[in-house]
Amino acid sequence: MDVTVMNGTGEEAQAASAPAATAGPARRILALYLLLGFSAGLPFYMFNAVLTLRLARHGVDIVVIGFFAWVALLPTFKFAWAPLLDRYDIPGFSRFFGRRRGWIMLSQLGIFTAMVAMALTSGDTSLPLTALFAILLAFWTTTLEVAADGWRIELAPTQAEQGPVVAANLWGYRGAMVAAGSGAVFAAARLDWTWAYLIIAIAAFLPFPILAAMRPDPEARGRRSAALAGGLATSAAILTLSALATAAVGWGVLAAAAGAGFSSKTNVTPVVLGIAMLPFAALAIALPRIRRLPAGADRSMNGLVAPYVELFWRYGYTVLPVLAFVSFYRMGDVLTLTLSHPLWNAAGYSLEQISMADGAVALVCSMAGVALGGLLAARLPLVAALAIGAVASAISNWIFVWLWWQEPSSAVLYISAGIDQFGHGFAGAIFVVYLSMLVSPRYPGTQYAFLSGFAFLLPRLLAGAAGAIQTRIGYDGFFMLSGSLSLAAVVFLPVIARARARRTEVPEGEEA
Template identity: 55%
Template sequence: MAEIDTHRGDHRPSARLLMLFGLIGFCAGLPFYLFSSILSLRLARNGVELTVIGFFAWVGLLPTFKFLWAPLVDRFAVPGFARAWGGRRGWIMASQLGIVAAIVGLALSHPDGSLALTALWAVLLAFWTTMLEIAADGWRIEVAGDAAMQGPIVAANIWGYRAAMVGAGSGVLLIADRAGWVAGYLAMAAVAGAAFLLIAATPPERGGGRVVALATGTLAVAAMFAAVALLLAAVGWLALSLFTATGLSSSTNVTPWVLAAAMLPFAAMALAIPAIRRMAPDAPARRSGAIGPYVDFFWRYGFATLAILAFVALYRMGDVLALTLSKPFVNTLGYSLRAIGVADGVVALAASIAGVGLGGWLASRWSAGRTLALGALLAGLGNFAFAWLGTQPQERFALYAAVAADQFGNGFAATVFVVYLSLLVNPGFASAQYALLSGFAFLLPRLIGGSAGAIAADIGYPAFFLLSGALSLSAIILLPVVLRAQPREVAA
């Protein structure tokens, strides 16, 4: 997007760039709750048992593996869209169309008579949301190479993200309270479609042929959407068959299996690091389009990579676990959809905006260690607020206070965390390496999140939220180690 000024003379991003990243954040944030916490609440209202609802948290595992296809975004372009709007914006537009189609499918799967079909639409929504994030993250890192630039851009992006996320979650609940779940989800599909039109209305990189480019791009996206849907359906069928064949069921305690699976990536990477460190700077593996970006990261950081990955996996642990069951928990307390919708609307949005703004401001002024430590503390307190809520009478003020604490802490922690991850990557492999880090950051939390329902059933909701808060705080222990990690300063 060469026509957009990236920064001002004082090394701050331009207002036009901030507005654009705010819009892109809005597009990425709008579908998030629709396949996570809002869907969990919908399933609970439709009589799905708690343990099965917890399994739906594994839908969020798909974005953790986005590094597998992230290099494709850098190497290939969407026909039609890329010709007029460029590669990055072309993928963003394609992903937005995929998001619209998946939300419509998720709407029409109500009342969740076929959980397999509901899961397929939820996974498709997660996939296209991830594709949008890959393109946007790579571009953001390319245009902002230091904390002074990253702080404001990340804040604008997350403001848009959280405004859409909170607004969509609240909007669905308020509409569903009056007109049902189908109407609520279809309304969000309409909003996502309007956001696509706004992006399409931005100035193209090349003049002429915009109508033809739109038509060609839309047909290409339809073909890609169908291919991805068939692939995910086949993988889902295979996974369900294996699950059934092994004798597992919704009553099985899968937590040990989940924890064991979560440790496998760490073990595999630990075994590979010695060989990677011995590679020459110009080794073929580092130049490979498929694995080069990831080999480069491990080559530059060595065994410190394991400490970095452990830290990023732990840092957002409490957020993910709380998100998985916060809506079902509030539902058990007897709050109405309207009360939950208001809490997730005005209250959550105001608290989130404040947290994101403070996080972006401090990230550009404080050291990474201070901002990350404060973020972990605030995120932990947000989890503890839900445990406190369970001890209070059913009053809206208590609900609003708990949601505000949670959203403020999460907003602050998310902002400083994104800035930290962005400054770790090699700009030559921006999309792929950020996809690896941000995906791995949620691998362990989302694996365990799938067992959240079983854990809460065993220890109770209050203890569950105390545990999730403690996990957020424990990330502080690794801070002295990861802050000392220095990469090899060799160009890729």
């Protein structure tokens, strides 16, 4: 098995699936997804948990800190640009390294430049500027995940094959999150926040030369040096344009919000819940027409809409409870990530203590949770595994209620962090396998991007209101509520268990 499968073409997928069918995913694929998980996990923590802690240490109001959680909404809408990654190449990079690797390399450059910009503005004297670079970091991190996810599903199409690959990917992802959280907080404690972001930016960029050194695409044209030069030039132009476009859109949004009287004192919870209901209402209106389409109708549609029509056609009205289920399942994980670090700060824990909780403790417990979750997802019926994961996720939130009422001590902090990381790692591994089983082999990247993005729409919308909710019910009330919402996903499991997709009747051999 050769690592040149990274271009994601059908030929490489077939080459990978042959040994996987008899001996499981090849070791090199597992190693590769460990690397890709690492690449995405490092920056994710830096625009999420580490940023909320940084803002809290700078005395930013808890409600405003909650608003910064909306930066993480960007991955929710990755389905909007996911089709572009399936249709277009990155000039220079893709010509030599293949389409999938080309997008990943561009994304890594975007991650590096955005994180350096966050380092240079680490004083947070201009919160709009902080938000701009955080959004750019979120965008390029998400783009990397989209490219990697589509390829993963092509290489491991069955439930049994997905388990090990997902576990390897999440080991890398959560391991990197732990390294980012622990390393950045420790660096901030000993140096400052600028150095914290610069160190993680360099670490996040390390996979780039590894990807560039791998064997080229079988259909590669030109020389490696020319491909790198052309890709870097193209990337510079794309990164500049994306930054300018993001700044323009952000300025417009802030101006509109100010004109509407929106501020940190506005009760945003009802608005958030109303927005969250809009996709369900729109889908309910569109479903009758989609269901009446003939089998295979998506083949004659525009490539930007065909993946979604095919998904809704296969599941019909069942897609509504499925989407409701996925919206609740990761609720606890998202809400914990939003306010756990401000809670630790408010409880009086030092940066050194938080660094240890985010480091060795979180790493060991997260890896154990991911490993056990991946194992159960491959061995148990998915519905049973999902039920166990929902309970584990709820407990992972409720442990913070216990922490809040204890006298601050390292033992209390480490126990709560360990249980949190184990439970959410466990539930996360099962959830990724479940989503991967919902997609069509014709549109793996786009459909997975939609499902995984939609799963975090409601949680991340509510996360933006987390600060406002906390001011009304306190930290203990907030984490009791977030755990209960995560457990509420089990209500949908009886419907999920009976969900059956319609078979798409197409001639044999046309699925590729």
